[in-house]
Amino acid sequence: MAAIVVLTNAPDGVVARRIADVLIERRLAACVNLLAECVSVYRWQGAVETATEVPMLIKTRSELYAEVEAAIRALHPYELPEIIALPVERGCPDFLRWIHTQTVTEQAE
Secondary structure: OOEEEEEEEOOOOOHHHHHHHHHHHHHOOOEEEOHHHOEEEEEEOEEEEEEEEEEEEEEHHHHHHHHHHHHHHHHHOOOOOEEEEEEOOOOOOHHHHHHHOOOOOOOOO
């Protein structure tokens, strides 16, 4: 069982909460942290843009990445949402087990 942290940004708290709720409800994530709004500066279609966004940290298992990405894409209003997965190299063993148990469906348990 390999844990990952998926990073994404939502345009506002309403969208962020909807994505978080769906990921938790479907057991695709053990925990989703919705962080304080930030300002993102980026280049999009040849122009420099600035947007206020809500960063999200999603704790899950690497085996679920494709489903997590699909859920974010389905719920996200951006044409190209940031979705990046980072491997968890080390962590508290009890917490890593908790991620696993929270992302296993009842049918698989």
